[in-house]
Amino acid sequence: MKKDWDFVQFKKEFYEFTGLDLDRYKDKQMERRIGQLVNREGYDGLHSFFKALKSSNELLHKFYNYLTINTSIFFRDTKIYDYLQNSAMVDLLNKFNRLKIWSMGCSHGEEPYTIALILDQLSSLHRAEITASDIDDKALEMAREARYNLNQLEKVPPELLKSAFEQKNGFYYLAPAYKKAVTFKKHNLLAPIYDNMPSMQMILCRNVFIYFKIDVQEWIVEEVSKKISPGGYLIIGCAEFINKPERYQLERVIPSIYKKLK
Ligand SMILES: C[S@@+](CC[C@H](N)C(=O)[O-])C[C@H]1O[C@@H](n2cnc3c(N)ncnc32)[C@H](O)[C@@H]1O
Numbered sequence: 453m454k455k456d457w458d459f460v461q462f463k464k465e466f467y468e469f470t471g472l473d474l475d476r477y478k479d480k481q482m483e484r485r486i487g488q489l490v491n492r493e494g495y496d497g498l499h500s501f502f503k504a505l506k507s508s509n510e511l512l513h514k515f516y517n518y519l520t521i522n523t524s525i526f527f528r529d530t531k532i533y534d535y536l537q538n539s540a541m542v543d544l545l546n547k548f549n550r551l552k553i554w555s556m557g558c559s560h561g562e563e564p565y566t567i568a569l570i571l572d573q574l575s576s577l578h579r580a581e582i583t584a585s586d587i588d589d590k591a592l593e594m595a596r597e598a599r600y601n602l603n604q605l606e607k608v609p610p611e612l613l614k615s616a617f618e619q620k621n622g623f624y625y626l627a628p629a630y631k632k633a634v635t636f637k638k639h640n641l642l643a644p645i646y647d648n649m650p651s652m653q654m655i656l657c658r659n660v661f662i663y664f665k666i667d668v669q670e671w672i673v674e675e676v677s678k679k680i681s682p683g684g685y686l687i688i689g690c691a692e693f694i695n696k697p698e699r700y701q702l703e704r705v706i707p708s709i710y711k712k713l714k
Pocket residue numbers: 472516517519520521522523524525528556557558559560562563585586587588591639640641642657658659660689
C-alpha cells in the first residue's frame with residue numbers, strides 16, 4: 453500500500469500550490485495541530501487533505517484560520533484605536549495632504565474598515581487611500597462583502613453602529629461609502645513588498661507576525677518599515693513586540709505603535 457505523505461512532503465506540496473512556506477511559521481505545535489484538523493475533518497491522511505485543500509476555498513480558509521486564528525473584530529484593542537483616532541491620525545492629517553494606509557493580514561476587513569470609520573469621524577475619509585491585504589482568498593471575499601454579525605461589532609460605538617451599518621436578516625452590512633474606501637488584494641506577507649509601491653503613512657500589521665519564527669518576524673518588520681514615510685506609523689498587535697526598533701528607524705510611541713523617524 454502507498455505510504456501517506458509525511459509533513460515535510462505536505463509542506464513542500466503546499467508551498468508549490470499556494471506560495472506559502474509553512475516552515476516560516478513557528479512549528480512547535482503546527483504538525484500536531486494540522487494532524488488534529490485532518491482527523492477532525494475526516495481525511496485519512498495528509499495527501500487526501502491536500503487534494504481537498506486544492507479543490508475547496510472554504511477548506512483552505514479553515515486551514516489559514518488554523519495557522520493564525522484569524523478572528524478579528526472592529527475596534528479591536530480600544531486603547532490602540534483611541535490613540536489612532538485622537539493622536540496618530542490627527543498628526544498625519546496635519547502633516548500630509550493625502551494618506552496612504554495599508555492593513556496587512558486584514559482578515560475579513562474589520563481592521564481596514566475601522567480605519568475608514570475613524571477617518572470619517574475626523575471628516576477626512578476622502579483624503580485617504582486604504583489598501584488591505586491577506587493571503588486568504590475566502591477572507592478577502594468576505595471582506596469585500598462586508599457583512600458582519602454582532603459579535604464582530606461589539607466594540608463599535610452604538611451611534612456609529614446605527615449610522616454606518618444596515619441591519620438585515622440578522623446581519624449588519626457596512627454602508628457603501630466605507631466599502632468603497634478600501635481596496636482589497638491578495639498579498640503574502642512572506643513575499644517581498646513591491647519595489648514600485650509608494651510609501652505609506654501608516655501600515656497596520658497586527659496579530660499576524662506573532663505566528664512566524666523570530667528571524668521571519670524581523671525580516672517582515674524590516675521590509676515593512678522601509679515602506680513607511682518619515683513621520684508615518686507602524687501598528688502591530690498587543691501581543692507583538694519589536695526588539696530594538698531603532699534598527700528600522702522606528703521609535704516606540706506607546707506599546708504597539710511605532711513612528712518612523714527618517
Ligand atoms: C489574527 S488575523 C489578524 C486580523 C487583523 N489584523 C486584526 O488584528 O484583527 C491574521 C490574518 O493573517 C492572515 N495571514 C496569515 N498568514 C499570512 C501571510 N503569510 N500573508 C498574509 N496574510 C496572512 C490570515 O489569513 C488572517 O486573516
